[in-house]
Amino acid sequence: MRAPRNVFLAALSGSLSGCSDRQSALSPHAVDAQHLLSLIWVFVVLLGAIWLIVMIALAFAMLQHRDDNRKSNEGVASTVVSICAGLTGLIVIGLTFVSFAGQREMQRRDAPLLVRIIGHQWWWELRYADDGQNPAIITANELRLPAGRDVVLNLESADVIHSFWAPSLAGKKDMIPGRVNELKIRAPQAGVYRAQCAEFCGLQHAHMGLDVVVETPDRFEAWRIGQAASGRAAQTEEQRFGQDVFFTRACFACHAIRGTRAEGFVGPDLTHFASRMTLAAAVLPRTRGATAGWIADPQQLKPGSHMPLLPLSPRELNALVAYLESLE
Amino acid sequence: MSLSEFEERDLRDEDVEGEALTSRLASVWSTPQGLWGALSSVDHKIVGRRYIITAFVFLCLGGLLAVLIRLQLSRAEARIIGPEAYNQIFTMHGTTMMFLFAVPVMEAFAVYLVPLMVGTRNIAFPRLNAFSYWIYLAGGAFLWIAFVMNVGPDVGWFAYVPLSGPQFTPGKRSDVWAQTITFTEVAALAVAVEIIVTAFKQRAPGMTLDRIPLFVWSMLVMSFLVLFSMPAVVTASTMLIMDRLIGTHFFDPTGGGDAVLWQHLFWIFGHPEVYIIFLPATGMVSAIIETFSGRPMFGYLALVLSLIAVGFLSFGLWVHHMFTTGLPQLGASFFTASSMLIAIPNGVQIFCWIGTLWLGRPRLSAPLLFVLGFFFIFVIGGMTGVMVASVPIDTQVHDTYFVVAHFHYVLIGGAVFPLLGGIYYWAPKILGVMLNERLARWHFWTAFVGFNVAFFPMHILGLMGMPRRIYTYQPELGWDGLNQLSSLGALLFFASFLIFLWNVAMSWRRGAPAPANPWNASTLEWATDSPPPPQNFDRIPIVDRQTPLWREDPLPVVTGLAVSYRELVVTSLSEAAPQLRERSPDSSIWPLIAAIAVTITFVGSIFTPWAVVWGGALVAITMIGWFWPKHVSEDK
Numbered sequence: 027m028r029a030p031r032n033v034f035l036a037a038l039s040g041s042l043s044g045c046s047d048r049q050s051a052l053s054p055h056a057v058d059a060q061h062l063l064s065l066i067w068v069f070v071v072l073l074g075a076i077w078l079i080v081m082i083a084l085a086f087a088m089l090q091h092r093d094d095n096r097k098s099n100e101g102v103a104s105t106v107v108s109i110c111a112g113l114t115g116l117i118v119i120g121l122t123f124v125s126f127a128g129q130r131e132m133q134r135r136d137a138p139l140l141v142r143i144i145g146h147q148w149w150w151e152l153r154y155a156d157d158g159q160n161p162a163i164i165t166a167n168e169l170r171l172p173a174g175r176d177v178v179l180n181l182e183s184a185d186v187i188h189s190f191w192a193p194s195l196a197g198k199k200d201m202i203p204g205r206v207n208e209l210k211i212r213a214p215q216a217g218v219y220r221a222q223c224a225e226f227c228g229l230q231h232a233h234m235g236l237d238v239v240v241e242t243p244d245r246f247e248a249w250r251i252g253q254a255a256s257g258r259a260a261q262t263e264e265q266r267f268g269q270d271v272f273f274t275r276a277c278f279a280c281h282a283i284r285g286t287r288a289e290g291f292v293g294p295d296l297t298h299f300a301s302r303m304t305l306a307a308a309v310l311p312r313t314r315g316a317t318a319g320w321i322a323d324p325q326q327l328k329p330g331s332h333m334p335l336l337p338l339s340p341r342e343l344n345a346l347v348a349y350l351e352s353l354e
Numbered sequence: 355m356s357l358s359e360f361e362e363r364d365l366r367d368e369d370v371e372g373e374a375l376t377s378r379l380a381s382v383w384s385t386p387q388g389l390w391g392a393l394s395s396v397d398h399k400i401v402g403r404r405y406i407i408t409a410f411v412f413l414c415l416g417g418l419l420a421v422l423i424r425l426q427l428s429r430a431e432a433r434i435i436g437p438e439a440y441n442q443i444f445t446m447h448g449t450t451m452m453f454l455f456a457v458p459v460m461e462a463f464a465v466y467l468v469p470l471m472v473g474t475r476n477i478a479f480p481r482l483n484a485f486s487y488w489i490y491l492a493g494g495a496f497l498w499i500a501f502v503m504n505v506g507p508d509v510g511w512f513a514y515v516p517l518s519g520p521q522f523t524p525g526k527r528s529d530v531w532a533q534t535i536t537f538t539e540v541a542a543l544a545v546a547v548e549i550i551v552t553a554f555k556q557r558a559p560g561m562t563l564d565r566i567p568l569f570v571w572s573m574l575v576m577s578f579l580v581l582f583s584m585p586a587v588v589t590a591s592t593m594l595i596m597d598r599l600i601g602t603h604f605f606d607p608t609g610g611g612d613a614v615l616w617q618h619l620f621w622i623f624g625h626p627e628v629y630i631i632f633l634p635a636t637g638m639v640s641a642i643i644e645t646f647s648g649r650p651m652f653g654y655l656a657l658v659l660s661l662i663a664v665g666f667l668s669f670g671l672w673v674h675h676m677f678t679t680g681l682p683q684l685g686a687s688f689f690t691a692s693s694m695l696i697a698i699p700n701g702v703q704i705f706c707w708i709g710t711l712w713l714g715r716p717r718l719s720a721p722l723l724f725v726l727g728f729f730f731i732f733v734i735g736g737m738t739g740v741m742v743a744s745v746p747i748d749t750q751v752h753d754t755y756f757v758v759a760h761f762h763y764v765l766i767g768g769a770v771f772p773l774l775g776g777i778y779y780w781a782p783k784i785l786g787v788m789l790n791e792r793l794a795r796w797h798f799w800t801a802f803v804g805f806n807v808a809f810f811p812m813h814i815l816g817l818m819g820m821p822r823r824i825y826t827y828q829p830e831l832g833w834d835g836l837n838q839l840s841s842l843g844a845l846l847f848f849a850s851f852l853i854f855l856w857n858v859a860m861s862w863r864r865g866a867p868a869p870a871n872p873w874n875a876s877t878l879e880w881a882t883d884s885p886p887p888p889q890n891f892d893r894i895p896i897v898d899r900q901t902p903l904w905r906e907d908p909l910p911v912v913t914g915l916a917v918s919y920r921e922l923v924v925t926s927l928s929e930a931a932p933q934l935r936e937r938s939p940d941s942s943i944w945p946l947i948a949a950i951a952v953t954i955t956f957v958g959s960i961f962t963p964w965a966v967v968w969g970g971a972l973v974a975i976t977m978i979g980w981f982w983p984k985h986v987s988e989d990k
Contacts, residue, residue, distance in 0.1 A: 049819035049831060051750040062750050066817070069747060073737035080704065080733050084726070087712035103652055103709040107702070114701040118694035118740070125744035126687050147522075186517040187613060189678060189753060193819045197749020200679045202614060203516060204607025207680035220831075224678075224753040224821045226510050228517055229437045232824035309828065329437050 049220040051193040055240075056213040058196040065128040069121065076117070138176035138210065141169065145181070145188030145201040145223065147332060148230035149294050149307040154250065163253045164282075166294030168237045168302045172246035173216045181207040186228060192221035192238050200225055213240040220308060229330030235308030249301075256285025257297040257353050268349025271342045280333075283353065293333065300354040306331075318347045367893055368913035375892050378917045383475065383888035385941055394943040396480035397888060401487050402466030403784060408487075409459035412494055414851070416450035419443050421848050424808070428841035430829035440825035441508040442527075446501050448511030449531060452627065453538040454494045456769060457580075460634035461545040463776065464573040466784065468549055470879035470886060471567050473558030473895045475922045476938050478551035479544075481945045481980070486544035488949030493537025496957060500530040507531035510823065512624070513594065515605035515616045520598045529598060529960035532591035536956055539584045546580035549573050556922060557930045558878065559912050561897040564658075565930075567877045568644075568651060571658050572637025575665040579626045579633070582669070587623035590616060600963050614679055621672035628764065629668040633661060635769040636703060638776035639725050643707050645779070645875040646722040647714025650901050653706035660699035660706075667696045677748040686745045693743030700736060704729070719873075720794035724775030727802045731767025735760060738813065753823075756816025762809045774801070774854070781858070782868030786885040789865060793857040801850035807843025811836040876901030881909055894923055897930070944980035951976045 047053035054060040142153040149167055156162040171177050181190050183201040190209060191198035199209040213219075223234035241249065260266040269286075272278060278288035284297040302312055306328060310316040319326070322343055324333040338346065367375060385395040395401065422443055426435040435443065469477045477483050500506050507527045509518040518528040553574045557566065566574075593604040594616070603609030605616050644651050651657065673681065673689035707729075716722065738760040741747050751757055774797075781789050815836050820827065827833050871880035880903055882891055893911035895902065902909060912932065915921045920938040925931060955969025 047832075051817045051819065059750075062746055065744070066741070066747055066750070069741045069744065073740055077733050077737050080708070081730065083708050084711070084729050087708050088716050088718070088726070090712065099713055100652065103713055107653060107656070107705040107709055110705045111698065111702050114698050118697050121740060121744065122687075122691045122694050125690055125746060128744070128746040129683060129687065186522050187514055191753075191819075191821070193750060193817075197746065198678050198752060199749070202679060204613060205680065220819075222819065222821055226514070226517070226753075226823040228522065229441065231821075232437065232826050235828075 047194070048218060049193055049222060053194055055215065055217055055219060056195040056211060058211060059194055061128060062197060065124070068124060072117070072121070138178040139172065140178050140180065141171075142180045142182060143169070143190060143201070145183040145185075145190070145227070147185050147228050148223070148234040148328065150234075150236045151184070151294065154253075160247075160250050161254045163250065164295045165253055165298065165302075166296075167235075167304070167307050168239060169221070170239045170241060170246060170249050171211075171213060172243045173240050174212070174214055175243065176210060176212050179209045179211065181209060187225045188223045188227050188234070189225035190221060190236075191224040192219055192236075194219045195221075195238065198224045216240050216242055216245075218303070222308075230328045233307060233309045233328050235304075237303050237308050239303070252301065252354075253298050257283040259285070260349055261352060262348070264345050265349045265352050267342075268345035268347070271338065271346045272349060275336050275338065275342070275346075277336075277346075296350065296353060298353055299350050300352065314347055314351060317350060318343055321346060363916075363918050365917050366913065367915050367917050370917055375917065376887065379889035379892060380887050382918065382920060383890075385888065390943070391941065393946050394484075394941040396476070396484045396939060396941050396945070398465050398469050398477035398480060398483060399784075399886060399888075399890075401480075401483050402462055405458060405462030405465055405487055405490070406784075408491060408494065409455050409462055412450050412454040413459070414855075415498065416447050416455055417848055417851060419447040419450070421844060423447060424841040424844040426825060427827075427837050429838065430831070430834050431826050435825065437825045438508070441510075441823075442501065442506045444823060445507045445510050445531070446497070449497065449507065449534065450494075451765075452511055452631075453535065454490075454497070456631040456765065457538070457542055457627070458490055459773065460573075460576065460631060460769070461542060461549075463634065463638070463773075463780075464549050464576070465545060467780065467879055468552055468570055468573055469556070470783075470882065470890055471570050471877050472553060472556055472561060473878045473881075473891060473897065474552065474556040475890050475894075475920070477548050478556060479548050481939050481942050482544050483548050484942075485945035485949050486541045486548075488946050489537055489544070489952060490541035492949060492953040493534050493541065496537065496953070497530060497534040500526075505530055507534075512620055513591075513616075514620075515594065515597075515613050516607075518594060519605055520601075521606075526960060529595055532595045532598075533956050533960050535591040536588055537953075539588045540952070542580050543584055546577035546584075549577040550581070553577075554927050555924050557925050558895050558897050559923065559925055559930055559932045561925075561930045563928050564655070565897055565900050565902075567637075567900075568640035568654070568657055568661075569634075569637035569877070571661055572633045572640070575661045576630050576633045579630050579665055579668060583623045583626035583630070586619050590619035590623070593619075595960065599960070614676070617676050617679065618672070621675045622669070624675065625672040626668045628761075629664055631765060631769045633664065635728075635772035635776075636661065638772040638779070639707060639728060641875070641877065642721045642725050642772075642775050642779050643710050644901075645873045646717050646719060646725075647711050648717070648874070649710065649714040650876070650904075651706070652710040652713050653702075654900060656702055657706050660702045663699040664696060667692060667699070671696065671743075674743055674748065677745050678752050683745075690743055690745050694740060697736065697740055704733065719778075720789070720791055720798065721775040721779035721873075723795065723798045724771050724778065727798060728767055728771040728775070730802075731763055731771060731805065735763030735765075735767050739764060751816055753821055754816035755812040755820045755822060758822055759809050759812035759816065762805075762812075766805060766809075771801075774798075777858075779873065780879075781861075782872050783879055783884045783886070785858075785862055785865075786868055787861050787865030788868050788872060789861045790857050793853060793860070797850055797853040797857060800846055800853060804843050804846030804848070804850050808840050808847050809843070811840045811843075815840075871903065876904045878902055942980070944976065948973065948976040948980055 054063050140155045144151040152165050152169055154163045181199055181201040183203045188201040189198050190201060195213055196211045199207050217240050219238040221236040221238050223231060260269040278290055280290040280293035282289050282295045305312045305316055306320050323335055324331045325335055370378060385391050385397050385400055426432050505526050507530050509523055509528055513531050516522055553570050596602040597604055603611040605611045605613055607613055670692040674693045677686055742751055742760055778789055778794055815833055820833050868884040870883055878895060893913055896910040896912055921935050922938050924933050924936045926933055951972040955965055955973055958965030958969055
């Protein structure tokens with residue numbers, strides 16, 4: 027039981043440290059992001075060339091030593107400036123159409139998977155709708171998606187404005203209280219990506235990340251079935267004590283664990299806490315030590331976080347972590 | 355009144371000559387000595403100089419905050435500054451730079467230079483001008499005192515609701531931000547009105563519309579932008595204060611309000627704001643290029659029309675700040691088109707400037723060096739501006755460091771570099787001394803290299819996924835290296851300003867005295883001494899061409915103005931034909947008293963709505979004092 031998990035964690039931490047391209051518009055892993063990068067390159071090359079021409083013209087104007095007739099030169103300058111102004115007009119009209127075409131490219135989809143993402147200060151709530159075959163599920167801070175299938179994300183907010191941005195997959199879209207915004211994405215291959223809140227949302231805006239795990243459809247379905255189950259009951263003595271701590275220390279007031287009387291909705295749902303890769307909105311890899319450190323002093327890792335500091339004895343803390351770690 | 359007294363009073367400038375004329379006028383127009391005189395001065399040069407110095411103090415403060423930001427971001431998970439302080443620091447940086455430095459410094463130059471350039475003796479409504487400065491000073495001091503007392507705003511210079519609303523930012527931080535806006539906007543509106551009237555009605559006889567210097571045109575267009583855009587943000591910030599203070603629900607979705615409404619109102623102001631900062635800088639570029647290429651501006655008419663076109667178009671771009679809020683696709687694309695369109699008049703300006711340099715014989719002095727830096731940097735900013743105007747590209751770069759890079763290229767390249775060039779250019783006029791050219795070159799190269807090293811890597815960081823306004827980032831995201839480089843560049847850029855301050859301080863103490871026209875420039879501010887006497891000109895010049903000082907014979911003048919009291923010529927709007935002689939107000943302490951009353955009202959009203967009531971009465975009393983009839987004969 028222990029060995030395979032350690033291997034998994036080792037692989038996970040390896041993938042975390044080695045992957046600076048998990049959240050980058052420059053390393054696209056989906057059709058939309060690919061289109062956007064091509065569009066960016068078209069603009070960069072064309073506009074870069076124009077910049078270079080302007081600089082050359084400026085250098086030429088500064089360096090020339092002319093002593094011929096002024097009147098005719100002024101005529102030449104007028105002609106050149108008129109042509110340049112005309113070309114500027116043509117180029118911006120062209121780029122407007124290129125831009126518009128690039129925008130239309132991203133909207134022609136059907137029969138998608140529907141996921142509601144609700145932004146909170148400073149974490150993400152994910153709700154997968156009941157689709158007839160699978161019951162609805164609620165999870166947090168890790169968005170799992172099937173590869174090769176259209177996904178519609180309904181973006182909402184529970185408090186202030188946030189913005190969902192997974193640059194390796196698609197452009198961003200804001201999450202505005204009182205509104206529902208829609209973002210369509212489709213990732214062709216399995217992979218682990220990262221999204222981050224892109225609209226300033228208060229103290230911990232910097233630490234509002236979201237793992238985006240794209241899996242093969244089979245694995246995704248398996249995950250979904252697993253997530254629909256209630257939280258695992260405590261098995262060992264230590265886990266049972268940890269569960270007691272969870273209730274006596276009032277963790278349940280904010281967090282839900284389905285199948286128990288913990289139904290809080292202020293903080294992330296913890297029913298399958300141990301199935302996630304990271305902790306505290308993709309801030310730390312979810313190791314035992316990191317979990318203990320986070321619970322012992324949330325304000326150390328995320329100053330201003332709404333998770334309070336609860337004084338726990340080392341025994342209580344260890345038991346609580348053991349219980350949470352069992353919630354796979 | 356005896357006959358001789360009457361004659362004395364009615365003495366005109368054709369009756370007196372030379373030294374006698376100069377000293378009579380100087381005593382009539384001068385500001386009294388001492389503290390009382392300083393506090394009651396209405397001389398546009400004294401007010402303008404105060405405005406410039408104050409704006410540069412705020413630039414230094416804002417720059418210090420930028421250094422703190424760069425220190426914190428120089429490595430992953432740095433703990434130099436916590437999130438609470440960081441959010442205040444970047445909010446203060448943005449608010450200070452936009453509202454207390456960039457806009458006021460441009461207006462400051464307008465206040466100082468426009469009356470000189472159009473050949474008049476003082477700005478229109480000089481007491482309003484003094485009032486405007488006091489209000490600006492009070493607003494800036496209010497913000498910074500609040501910051502030092504740990505009630506500084508922490509919701510960004512854009513203060514998006516609902517984060518800045520009563521639920522998520524209790525306390526007074528957001529109110530301080532909103533009321534600072536009110537202060538600076540009142541000051542800006544006052545200056546805008548003065549500049550418009552000065553440029554329209556006080557031009558020297560003969561300065562027809564097509565002879566107005568491009569600098570004055572740019573300040574005129576800027577003033578109209580202020581007039582039409584600032585009310586939007588004053589309205590928005592007042593609505594925010596009402597939401598916070600008396601429980602209205604303009605921006606609260608649960609009470610029937612709308613969070614996106616704030617963004618529309620803010621950016622309807624916010625985008626013209628960029629041009630409020632940039633257009634005056636183009637005026638400085640035009641002035642410098644004309645002087646240092648030694649020929650009249652090529653494409654004067656095209657440049658004027660471009661200024662006006664940019665002014666109009668700048669009101670149709672605001673939605674490109676909101677492309678990710680989920681607007682209808684076609685609607686958003688309309689704003690892509692309008693945002694791209696503004697590249698055309700801006701392009702025409704660039705082409706005409708290059709054309710002028712090409713047609714002339716450029717002399718590479720410090721002012722022109724900074725203008726060349728402006729071309730290099732600003733054109734990059736313009737190009738990335740075309741990129742962010744595209745809806746699809748914007749969905750990747752919006753709210754990332756790409757945008758941070760973009761607008762620093764536009765604002766520092768487009769406004770600060772021309773401004774620094776403008777300071778090297780006009781310092782001889784304002785200070786009466788030449789600034790050191792060798793230090794100026796050191797200043798330029800450190801600023802140019804420092805700026806590009808600091809800000810170019812941010813383009814790449816943004817594309818690599820780094821969002822704005824984060825106080826730190828995790829090491830595994832791979833942003834360390836470029837951030838470190840950027841921080842080094844920022845330090846160099848900051849150091850360049852130390853060279854600049856050193857240069858100004860040293861030259862001020864022992865620089866060579868400046869002659870009236872050290873650069874052989876063509877516009878009227880160079881027709882008078884450096885620094886100008888209180889009356890600006892002994893006799894009002896007559897203008898018969900675009901470049902009045904580039905002539906063989908002496909500048910023609912008009913006569914007939916009083917020399918025993920303050921009087922100036924009012925001319926017609928398009929032809930600048932003399933219409934009447936107009937009294938110009940003397941020094942007065944009332945603008946200061948009125949500004950104190952307004953300050954008490956504004957500050958009080960973030961604590962209690964009743965401040966508006968008793969504060970209104972207080973302001974009314976000061977207004978009665980201000981306008982109390984003094985039985986002088988007006989409008990001869």
